[in-house]
Amino acid sequence: MPDFFRRKPTFNREDVSAEDGPVVPDGLWVKCQKCKDLVYSKDFERWFRVCPKCDFHARLSASQRIEYVLDSGSFEEWDRGIVTSDPLEFSANGDVYREKVKSTTRKAGQPEALVTGRGRIRGYDAAVAVTEFRFLGASMGSAFGEKFARVVERAVDQRLPFISISNSGGARMHESTFSLMQMAKTTAALSRLGEHKLPHISVLTDPCYGGVTASYAMVADVIIAEPGAMVGFAGPRVIEQITRQKLPDGFQTAEFLLEHGMIDMISRRSELPGTLSLLLLHYADAFLGRHQPGYAMSGQSRNGEAR
Amino acid sequence: MSTTTPAWERVQLARKADRPHSLDYVNALINGFVELHGDRRHSDDPAMIAGIGAFNGRTVMAIGHQKGSNTRENLDRNFGMPNPDGYRKALRIFRHAEKFGFPLICFIDTPAADPGLGSEERGQATAIAENLLALASLRVPSVGVVIGEGGSGGALAISVTDRLLMLENAVYAVASPEACAAILWKDSNAAPQAAEALKLTAQDLKRFGIIDEIVPEPEPAHDASDATIQRTGEAIERHLGEIEAIADRPAGIDRLLELRYEKYRGIGAWVDEQEELIGELPVGVPGTSTPESTSD
Numbered sequence: 001m002p003d004f005f006r007r008k009p010t011f012n013r014e015d016v017s018a019e020d021g022p023v024v025p026d027g028l029w030v031k032c033q034k035c036k037d038l039v040y041s042k043d044f045e046r047w048f049r050v051c052p053k054c055d056f057h058a059r060l061s062a063s064q065r066i067e068y069v070l071d072s073g074s075f076e077e078w079d080r081g082i083v084t085s086d087p088l089e090f091s092a093n094g095d096v097y098r099e100k101v102k103s104t105t106r107k108a109g110q111p112e113a114l115v116t117g118r119g120r121i122r123g124y125d126a127a128v129a130v131t132e133f134r135f136l137g138a139s140m141g142s143a144f145g146e147k148f149a150r151v152v153e154r155a156v157d158q159r160l161p162f163i164s165i166s167n168s169g170g171a172r173m174h175e176s177t178f179s180l181m182q183m184a185k186t187t188a189a190l191s192r193l194g195e196h197k198l199p200h201i202s203v204l205t206d207p208c209y210g211g212v213t214a215s216y217a218m219v220a221d222v223i224i225a226e227p228g229a230m231v232g233f234a235g236p237r238v239i240e241q242i243t244r245q246k247l248p249d250g251f252q253t254a255e256f257l258l259e260h261g262m263i264d265m266i267s268r269r270s271e272l273p274g275t276l277s278l279l280l281l282h283y284a285d286a287f288l289g290r291h292q293p294g295y296a297m298s299g300q301s302r303n304g305e306a307r
Numbered sequence: 308m309s310t311t312t313p314a315w316e317r318v319q320l321a322r323k324a325d326r327p328h329s330l331d332y333v334n335a336l337i338n339g340f341v342e343l344h345g346d347r348r349h350s351d352d353p354a355m356i357a358g359i360g361a362f363n364g365r366t367v368m369a370i371g372h373q374k375g376s377n378t379r380e381n382l383d384r385n386f387g388m389p390n391p392d393g394y395r396k397a398l399r400i401f402r403h404a405e406k407f408g409f410p411l412i413c414f415i416d417t418p419a420a421d422p423g424l425g426s427e428e429r430g431q432a433t434a435i436a437e438n439l440l441a442l443a444s445l446r447v448p449s450v451g452v453v454i455g456e457g458g459s460g461g462a463l464a465i466s467v468t469d470r471l472l473m474l475e476n477a478v479y480a481v482a483s484p485e486a487c488a489a490i491l492w493k494d495s496n497a498a499p500q501a502a503e504a505l506k507l508t509a510q511d512l513k514r515f516g517i518i519d520e521i522v523p524e525p526e527p528a529h530d531a532s533d534a535t536i537q538r539t540g541e542a543i544e545r546h547l548g549e550i551e552a553i554a555d556r557p558a559g560i561d562r563l564l565e566l567r568y569e570k571y572r573g574i575g576a577w578v579d580e581q582e583e584l585i586g587e588l589p590v591g592v593p594g595t596s597t598p599e600s601t602s603d
């Protein structure tokens with residue numbers, strides 16, 4: 001528990017209030033989406049946007065996630081300019097994909113649903129990929145797949161362990177088979193990472209479904225989920241419609257996945273940097289050679305400069 | 308929103324119950340085919356068939372989604388929608404092929420992976436993902452053919468092959484037109500429009516460079532089963548011959564794996580707008596979005 005006192009999140013209160021439903025106008029309080037209790041917004045921030053009353057883990061933007069998990073100022077972003085080129089010239093019912101991407105980019109503050117780069121976790125270097133759910137439900141299309149393949153390939157080049165932190169609705173429909181093929185592309189990239197004995201640690205956050213769970217997110221060396229995160233292949237509504245069965249309580253939660261042997265552990269948000277850094281310490285033996293004193297020290301990277 | 312579209316007519320053809328299915332191909336093309344059963348973990352999934360036999364004089368392993376040709380068969384075969392046990396059976400066959408150095412032939416014909424309670428409990432997403440990972444580095448030559456419906460990750464899980472072929476009236480997309488219509492049109496009656504927008508025909512996918520060859524159907528497969536199967540066998544032989552020639556050279560398998568990596572690494576349509584984007588975007592501006600545009 002002392003973990004969360006070490007670092008102070010620095011994003012401002014507007015970030016908190018705008019996303020979390022009804023808020024008292026002065027912005028001092030946020031209403032928990034789960035227990036509906038009012039929480040003092042400063043407390044909410046200090047607890048990494050976790051409700052101190054019911055432990056509900058609210059969704060984070062990619063930049064908030066990076067802020068929470070990586071050492072302050074250590075993140076160096078890669079390939080921010082990679083965006084979709086709309087291969088199908090897709091539109092649905094007059095809704096033009098190209099336009100939707102533009103408006104979504106403004107809304108989400110990210111040009112794609114995946115943010116990639118390198119950074120440090122308690123001093124340990126890692127390549128990271130973090131999804132942005134506000135960008136079309138963090139759906140995976142061509143640009144997402146390309147950025148993912150690149151970050152993994154650079155992890156190989158720079159001998160970095162790789163951490164993905166995901167929530168997603170699945171493959172992006174607007175790019176149809178191109179999106180589907182990103183599932184093949186991302187896993188193929190990971191198979192190279194594995195050949196080089198570099199670990200992939202996957203963190204599943206709420207909600208994570210479809211093409212993302214059915215590809216890179218579920219073939220990690222270690223899989224961690226946040227408490228209560230909904231994770232599955234088909235969405236609960238689809239399953240209910242097709243099977244006409246009522247789904248049991250707790251179906252597809254992180255706890256359900258742990259019970260069924262699909263993930264290694266559940267980690268509370270405040271404990272995640274500690275868990276990740278401990279794992280990075282252990283796996284360092286595999287790709288750095290044994291006993292590397294000083295590797296854990298911030299700024300002592302043995303991995304050379306970023307490209 | 309109910310008028311048909313050319314792509315939607317293709318979908319209807321691809322789904323025709325009397326179209327030849329995987330076992331028809333395997334029985335006609337593979338001599339002395341011995342079906343192998345079970346995932347050695349939990350069960351034998353009838354929606355996924357697998358086995359060993361001789362294809363034009365060489366031993367191969369074959370895998371396919373299996374649909375039924377009538378309602379009763381379809382209930383037995385779960386309409387060709389495998390559960391995780393089916394995908395794990397396929398994974399066992401991949402490894403088996405690799406162990407003995409047998410080429411792998413995959414027949415793709417599924418609306419989707421099974422979306423049921425038990426499938427979720429046993430890790431449907433994990434099963435599919437593990438197959439994608441295994442196929443990416445499988446050390447034998449492989450050819451896949453979409454013979455009917457290629458639906459989403461459930462189809463992809465046995466189609467990450469060195470060469471991917473597609474019958475003229477087959478379709479392959481990220482989701483069924485019905486699912487796409489329900490999500491993006493908010494109206495499942497818009498499936499014909501969704502089919503058109505998804506660009507799911509063999510001609511579209513050849514143009515995009517996602518498939519390697521279209522196997523023509525001068526007469527639709529359900530009217531000319533034998534001729535279609537024979538033509539498909541010839542196309543498989545041609546592609547298999549080419550990749551075997553690569554694999555047979557010194558370090559040829561490594562070269563084949565490189566080519567396979569490049570093939571899938573290269574699929575995607577994106578641009579790098581680095582210069583234009585820098586400085587223009589607000590960072591960390593909050594907003595809202597809904598997962599409306601997604602599927603598996």
Ligand SMILES: [Zn+2]
Nearest residue numbers: 032035051054
């Ligand atoms: Zn609460």
